[in-house]
Amino acid sequence: MRVTQSMLSNNFMRNLSNSYERMGKYQEQLYTGKKVSKPSDDPVVAMKGVNYRTELTEIQQYQRNLGEVHNWMDNSDAAMDKMTKALQRVRELAVQGNNDTYEEGQRGNIAKEVRQLKDHMIDLANTKVNNKYIFNGTNTTNPRFDEEGNLVAGSENNDAVNITVSDGVEIRANTNPSNIFNHEGESVIHELEDFATDLEEGATDEELGEYIESMDHFTNNVVNERASLGARMNRVDMIENRLNSQEVTTTQVLSDTEDVDVEKAIMNLKTQESVHRAALSTGARIIQPTLMDFLR
Template sequence: MRVTQSMLTNNMLRNLSSSYNSLGKYMDQLSTGKKINRPSDDPVVAMKGMDYRTQVNQLEQYERNMGEVHNWLDNTDSALDKTQKALVRLRELAVQGANGTYEEGQRGNIASEVKQLREHLTEIANTKVNNKYIFSGTKTTGADGEKPFKVEGGYEDSGEFSYSFDGNNNDVKIEVSSGSVITVNTKADQVFNEDFFKDLTEFAQKLEDPDVEDDEISAFITKIDTHIDNNVNARADLGARQNRVELIENRVQEQTVAAKAMMSENEDADIEEVIMNLTSQEAVHRAALSAGARIIQPTLLDFLR
């Protein structure tokens, strides 16, 4: 086969174009820090990268969910802690009120504090965090701005006792890892049920009754103890869930680190290797340009000399 000048020129241009493509590939890797910049560069790496990225995004979502879980549990624990303190104070008042040396006026003063504590506990039951009522089950927003717990009356000057709960006792569940779902709420009937507020109301009524016997007031010590036990049990259950969340959170964080490491190993370019390849390709490209210049340089006058 006869090799002509045009064949040499075309081959040289084709090889130079290939050299430019190699330079462009290494420049892209160096500027982006990635082995590939389009799926066609390496379909296997691209497919693995999609899987790793999906896994990392899922784990990061679990970490965000964990923040919501901590928000629920921490605020619930704080509310139950305040409830515990109020109940302990109510028990102290019951012990004082059962003392036969107290007069009617003094018991009336105790009744005033009991009323205030009932109002305080009603506000705790209506605790709202991030525009959500945390003790009303899955019905976390009240209708037309109404609070889920309403406790009214029951005293001599305020009509009959009434209790209403515009919520439910459903579990609020949040997924915190693959296959792991945590119940984040404490049900209303565990602590803030109708008997809870009814006993407080009747306690105040008895303290205001001038004919009340000491035994009738001391009976409320046992009732308040029952509510204290219910609150302690609710906090114990809450604490167990908090411990489990911490264990899951540590596991998710470790999985996130591992997944990101795998994604990095699959996608990230070895910068040292890329720089060496780029430098080598630049040398090859310069040599090709120099050789090509020698091939294209001759003219008819060069052959006539």
């Protein structure tokens, strides 16, 4: 086959174009810090990157969900802690009231404190976090009790607020309000009001003594529900630790898949620049002068 000057020139230009393309690729890797800028550069790497990025996005969403769970649980736990202390104080007052040495005026003062504690229990029962009532099941837009301590008509709800915290895993973020505020069909709010009324109306020591046992029941209810919440909080902590580990691992794998080795890219670019300069030098010798060059 006869090799012509035209063939030599065309081959040189094609190879020179490929050399520019390779230098552009290495320069782009250094600019972006990524191995590929479009799927056609390396379909396998691009597909793996999409999969890892999707997994990382899901993990981060679960972590945000866990933040919401923590918000519900931490505030519920804090409110129940205050409820326990309030009920313990009421029990102390019941013990004081169940004493023959206390006069009517003194029992009236105890009644006033009991009513203040009742209002405090109502406030705690209507705890609102992030514009949601956390002690009324899934009916988070309405309070559980009105100002008098009566259930808000049609709003009582004990359903679970479940939040997805991992693939196929849901955690109940709220408590069961009925377990906290009721005992054998009696509301703790009404029981406190009855106690205050009996103190004012001169109930017998035996009648007042019944409130000691009653407060023990309500306190135990709160403690038991708080223990159930605590068990779920421990599980949430374990899930959070696992998600944090997964995030670190997935981020590292994604980086290994997509991120360019800067040192290697610089070396490749320098090597290609040397090759390119050699190609230009060689091309200058291959391309012979033409008749047009002599006619200038």
